[in-house]
Amino acid sequence: MKLKEIGEFGLIERIREIFGKGEGVLAGLGEDVAVVKAGGGCLLLTADLLTEGVHFRSHLISPFQLGWKALVVNLSDIAACGGIPRYFLVSLIVEPEREWESVREIYEGIKAAGDRYGATLVGGDTSRGEALTLSIALLGEGIRDEVILRKGARPGDQIYVSGTLGDAALGLRLLLQGKKKGYLIERHLSPTPRLTLGRELARRHLATAAIDISDGLVQDLSHILKESRVGAKLHLERVPISDECREEAEALGLDPLRLALSGGEDYELLFTVAPGDESQLEEVAGLCRVPITRVGEVTSERELRLFKDGKGISLEISGYDHLKGS
Amino acid sequence: MKLKEIGEFGLIERIREIFGKGEGVLAGLGEDVAVVKAGGGCLLLTADLLTEGVHFRSHLISPFQLGWKALVVNLSDIAACGGIPRYFLVSLIVEPEREWESVREIYEGIKAAGDRYGATLVGGDTSRGEALTLSIALLGEGIRDEVILRKGARPGDQIYVSGTLGDAALGLRLLLQGKKKGYLIERHLSPTPRLTLGRELARRHLATAAIDISDGLVQDLSHILKESRVGAKLHLERVPISDECREEAEALGLDPLRLALSGGEDYELLFTVAPGDESQLEEVAGLCRVPITRVGEVTSERELRLFKDGKGISLEISGYDHLKGS
Numbered sequence: 302m303k304l305k306e307i308g309e310f311g312l313i314e315r316i317r318e319i320f321g322k323g324e325g326v327l328a329g330l331g332e333d334v335a336v337v338k339a340g341g342g343c344l345l346l347t348a349d350l351l352t353e354g355v356h357f358r359s360h361l362i363s364p365f366q367l368g369w370k371a372l373v374v375n376l377s378d379i380a381a382c383g384g385i386p387r388y389f390l391v392s393l394i395v396e397p398e399r400e401w402e403s404v405r406e407i408y409e410g411i412k413a414a415g416d417r418y419g420a421t422l423v424g425g426d427t428s429r430g431e432a433l434t435l436s437i438a439l440l441g442e443g444i445r446d447e448v449i450l451r452k453g454a455r456p457g458d459q460i461y462v463s464g465t466l467g468d469a470a471l472g473l474r475l476l477l478q479g480k481k482k483g484y485l486i487e488r489h490l491s492p493t494p495r496l497t498l499g500r501e502l503a504r505r506h507l508a509t510a511a512i513d514i515s516d517g518l519v520q521d522l523s524h525i526l527k528e529s530r531v532g533a534k535l536h537l538e539r540v541p542i543s544d545e546c547r548e549e550a551e552a553l554g555l556d557p558l559r560l561a562l563s564g565g566e567d568y569e570l571l572f573t574v575a576p577g578d579e580s581q582l583e584e585v586a587g588l589c590r591v592p593i594t595r596v597g598e599v600t601s602e603r604e605l606r607l608f609k610d611g612k613g614i615s616l617e618i619s620g621y622d623h624l625k626g627s
Numbered sequence: 628m629k630l631k632e633i634g635e636f637g638l639i640e641r642i643r644e645i646f647g648k649g650e651g652v653l654a655g656l657g658e659d660v661a662v663v664k665a666g667g668g669c670l671l672l673t674a675d676l677l678t679e680g681v682h683f684r685s686h687l688i689s690p691f692q693l694g695w696k697a698l699v700v701n702l703s704d705i706a707a708c709g710g711i712p713r714y715f716l717v718s719l720i721v722e723p724e725r726e727w728e729s730v731r732e733i734y735e736g737i738k739a740a741g742d743r744y745g746a747t748l749v750g751g752d753t754s755r756g757e758a759l760t761l762s763i764a765l766l767g768e769g770i771r772d773e774v775i776l777r778k779g780a781r782p783g784d785q786i787y788v789s790g791t792l793g794d795a796a797l798g799l800r801l802l803l804q805g806k807k808k809g810y811l812i813e814r815h816l817s818p819t820p821r822l823t824l825g826r827e828l829a830r831r832h833l834a835t836a837a838i839d840i841s842d843g844l845v846q847d848l849s850h851i852l853k854e855s856r857v858g859a860k861l862h863l864e865r866v867p868i869s870d871e872c873r874e875e876a877e878a879l880g881l882d883p884l885r886l887a888l889s890g891g892e893d894y895e896l897l898f899t900v901a902p903g904d905e906s907q908l909e910e911v912a913g914l915c916r917v918p919i920t921r922v923g924e925v926t927s928e929r930e931l932r933l934f935k936d937g938k939g940i941s942l943e944i945s946g947y948d949h950l951k952g953s
Contacts, residue, residue: 304730305723309753315727316748319734323747326714335749337714340666348716348764349752356754388652388663390674392762397631397950401641404630408645421649422642423661426675427635428682428949432756436718438674438764623754624723 309624328450331528333378333512334441336448343448345441347378352394352434355623359433361476364403366490368410371435374515376418376494377568381513383449383503384441386420386496391437394430407435418496447503449572454510454529456601458573461582463495463591465543466518467557470564471550484545492568498589502572507581511572516622517563518596521571523605529573532604535597537562537614562616573599635950654776657854659704659838660767662774669774671767673704678720678760681949685759687802690729692816694736697761700841702744702820703894707839709775709829710767712746712822717763720756733761744822773829775898780836780855782927784899787908789821789917791869792844793883796890797876810871818894824915828898833907837898842948843889844922847897849931855899858930861923863888863940888942899925 304312317330327336327343335346351357351371362370372389379386391411395404415422420439472489480486495513502508510529512521518540526533540561550557574582579595586593600606607614630638643656653662653669661672677683677697688696698715705712717737721730741748746765798815806812821839828834836855838847844866852859866887876883900908905921912919926932933940 302727303723304721304725304727305755307727312727312730312753315731316734319731319738320748323714323749326747326749329747329749332750335714335716337749344670344714344766346714346716346749346764346766348718348750348762350718350720350754350762352720352754352756355756388649388661388670388672390661390672390764392674392676392764394676394678394758394760395630395950397629399630401628401630401633401638404638405641405645408642412645421652421655422646423649423652423655423663423672424658424674426762427638428676428678429631430678430681430758430760432720432758434720434756434760434762436674436676436752436760436762438672438716438718440670440672440766624721 304624309622312624332451334382334384336443343443343445345379345382345384345443347375348436348438349374349378350434350436353432362490364406365410368407369414369491371437372411372414372420373492373494373568375437375439376414376420376496377513379439379441380494380496380499381449381511381570382443383447383499384443385500386418386439386441388421388423389437389439391422391425391435393425393427394432394434395427396431396433397429418494447506449503449508449511451510451512451525451528454525454531454573454599456531456599457576458509458599459576459579459595460533460573460597460599461593461595462518462541462569462571463498463593464567464569465541465546466514466567466569467546467560467564468543469566470560471546485549489566492566494568495570495591498570498585498591501585501589505581507574507578507585508572509575511570514565514567514569514571516565518571519562519605525571525573526605530603532600532602533597534600534606534608537607537609539594539596541592541594630950635948638950658777660708660710662769669769669771671705671708671710671769673701674762674764675700675704676760676762679758688816690732691736694733695740695817697763698737698740698746699818699820699894701763701765702740702746702822703839705765705767706820706822706825707775707837707896708769709773709825710769711826712744712765712767714747714749715763715765717748717751717761719751719753720758720760721753722757722759723755744820773832775829775834775837777836777838777851777854780851780857780899780925782857782925783902784835784925785902785905785921786859786899786923786925787919787921788844788867788895788897789824789919790893790895791867791872792840792893792895793872793886793890794869795892796886797872811875815892818892820894821896821917824896824911824917827911827915831907833900833904833911834898835901837896840891840893840895840897842891844897845888851897851899852931856929858926858928859923860926860932860934863933863935865920865922867918867920
């Protein structure tokens with residue numbers, strides 16, 4: 302069977318079957334971040350790559366923004382598990398014809414994100430190749446009984462998201478239509494990893510499960526549900542959408558809700574909180590200066606059901622699959 | 628200026644200038660392995676990628692061998708600094724048209740190397756793309772005052788290599804000529820990381836500096852000399868060459884010495900030992916079941932001089948540069 306038929310998540314499943322779970326590994330394949338024992342604490346390991354033509358197009362993103370984003374997508378995984386980013390490695394595939402100046406700007410973008418969020422470049426690799434590729438591996442630190450995984454959600458937990466959703470997906474559409482600037486485009490090109498929020502959720506033992514929204518709310522929620530062996534109700538009227546997204550989407554004849562549900566790359570956090578613990582969230586939101594919105598609840602029936610104003614509805618939603626390409 | 632003009636090592640120099648050395652980093656950019664403080668010990672971080680058309684050609688290496696080699700080139704870096712490999716991440720770029728079966732074999736090769744040398748896969752990333760690429764990041768463990776770097780060689784130290792050199796380079800030539808099997812081809816396709824040797828050298832505080840030979844003896848030695856701010860004399864008649872390499876090279880009208888000096892991918896260790904400590908090496912060689920040969924000595928004049936049977940000679944030697952392509 303071809304990879305495009307089994308898809309990215311089918312591939313990951315098969316890799317898990319080959320490898321199983323190793324010794325000293327608290328969480329590994331199937332999570333965005335691997336958690337391994339180290340002394341009294343634990344180490345967090347994550348890797349994400351961006352490759353030209355799949356994750357970005359060079360004429361739509363500056364080299365600086367590309368470097369920034371390549372590190373941020375990794376930082377965002379550390380954020381989701383409540384960890385602290387420490388050290389990273391950058392492996393670069395680049396055309397030998399490229400000017401050093403543009404590569405310098407890529408590394409300056411990487412450095413800006415590293416400096417901003419406390420991560421240090423310590424090594425990597427370089428090779429020539431046709432498709433510009435940044436493959437980053439990031440090492441973070443966590444406290445063992447604090448780390449948040451995908452697999453801890455329990456029936457009755459409330460489901461929350463940070464910030465607003467759909468902005469980045471719409472920003473990409475605007476870029477493809479020739480627009481250059483604005484809030485939505487900025488959200489697509491220069492995402493923010495929610496590290497402070499992730500740390501607070503972990504430190505206070507507030508989140509039972511978490512993930513960063515890289516592939517769309519529905520798809521990323523389904524990862525939590527699968528790993529936690531639970532289902533959920535999602536209340537679509539509660540999904541937070543920015544005014545900019547709503548207005549611009551409507552001007553373009555697009556459904557902002559659909560962008561919010563299936564558009565990826567917002568790098569907001571999606572997390573579940575045990576009933577009774579919700580009251581602390583307002584304080585956390587204030588502290589982290591990011592809105593937090595309740596969008597649903599975890600159920601014991603293992604399916605994801607969508608509701609709009611209390612009524613069950615059916616929507617065909619597909620997140621992004623990097624092997625299928627849609 | 629274009630990257631092909633500044634080359635791989637010029638690029639690394641420039642990246643070093645941008646980033647400097649971070650806090651808690653005992654060794655970083657400029658080494659194959661980054662060493663960072665962690666509790667009483669230290670963590671070792673390394674990344675190496677293999678990409679189709681640059682590091683391998685799919686019709687000359689089986690998927691299993693490719694997986695094996697992709698992990699081994701990383702393990703070899705951990706070997707050179709005397710560390711213990713622990714956990715790794717695999718980021719894969721692959722054509723969506725590829726059959727799962729062949730990808731399965733790649734991961735089985737990775738798993739075989741991981742199982743053999745004690746490293747566990749804990750995560751990674753996957754994306755579609757034209758050029759099959761395996762980007763691996765490996766985390767290892769070291770003991771702080773044992774870790775061997777490139778930068779510790781001192782004038783008067785003796786220079787040693789493990790095993791024989793030139794085998795892998797000649798194996799590649801044979802593959803390109805249509806041969807399929809044999810010792811030399813095996814050396815190219817299925818290298819061995821010298822982890823036990825590296826550990827013994829570290830544990831006994833025997834090596835003052837070390838590197839694995841991935842780009843050729845002369846080029847890799849020059850990295851040690853540069854980082855240690857020293858020079859060296861290399862005695863060419865002492866460079867260890869296998870009978871297979873010598874015979875096959877001569878049959879093809881090639882100079883086996885030149886293959887040994889500039890042919891990369893042998894993944895043997897090149898290391899320096901303080902005078903007086905040489906006597907322990909025989910025991911180490913026996914224990915690790917690998918020959919160790921003295922090939923030169925470190926000098927205070929910062930240049931590399933080549934000698935053949937006691938006479939200084941001049942040879943144009945170039946190692947491999949992954950950006951220049953030669």
